Amino acid sequence: MADPHQLFDDTSSAQSRGYGAQRAPGGLGYVPASASPQEAFLADPVSNMAMAYGSSLAAQGKELVDKNDWEVQYQQDTPVAPRFDVNAPDLYIPAMAFITYVLVAGLALGTQDRFSPDLLGLQASSALAWLTLEVLAILLSLYLVTVNTDLTTIDLVAFLGYKYVGMIGGVLMGLLFGKIGYYLVLGWCCVSIFVFMIRTLRLKILAEAAAEGVPVRGARNQLRMYLTMAVAAAQPLLMYWLTFHLVR
Secondary structure, rough: OOOOOOOOOOOOOHHHHHOEEEEEEOHHOEEEEEOOHHHHHHOOOOHHHHHHHHHHHHHHHHHHOOOOOOOOEEEEEEEEOOOOOOOOOOOOHHHHHHHHHHHHHHHHHOOOOOOOOHHHHHHHHHHHHHHHHHHHHHHHHHHHHOOOOOOOHHHHHHHHHHHHHHHHHHHHHHHHHHHHHHHHHHHHHHHHHHHHHHHHHHHHHHHHHHHHHOOOOOOOHHHOOOHHHHHHHHHHHHHHOOOHHHOO
């Protein structure tokens, strides 16, 4: 019963009860300490959504790091088709890149008043001859080193054909920004193709050695490592050799 002579209500007990509440982030309201997750989310949806989204991104990033994304998927001892596996080698990008490289080479020759059908044909035939020589050299090396691998000739053509993408970028940047742009972009693409070839061929060549029980420091395994390094190192050299004369 309230005192009739009291001018104001006593709110001290209400304030003491409110000490158990928490201030929600952003000043949108008070969240009781005993509130459920649903009530806490409704009290400040923006910050809670941001926290949930950040946690989701962190979980996805950890999953990508833990997972070996370079391996090709198999189904009944047969590689999955490229349309079902992004890591499966296919000839679409290498073939389109080779054709685009020839066209870009013709553009570069034209801007320098050096274009001729014969010179463009020589450019295309030279690139195709180097690609054929690469494939034959790798197949011969695999035979001499006695590597039992599922690498096929089509797989080798696909892997070796990815360097034309970097060659296109280097020549185009050379036409736009001169030799500085050419060397910067081509250098970055050379490093990228080197790492790509190392990680890809390592799964195809060295993994087979481990499956056969060959010691890591064995002579045959070292030869396979040298072969992998040689194939990867040849890509930047050929990228430069086939493009340096197109930039003036």
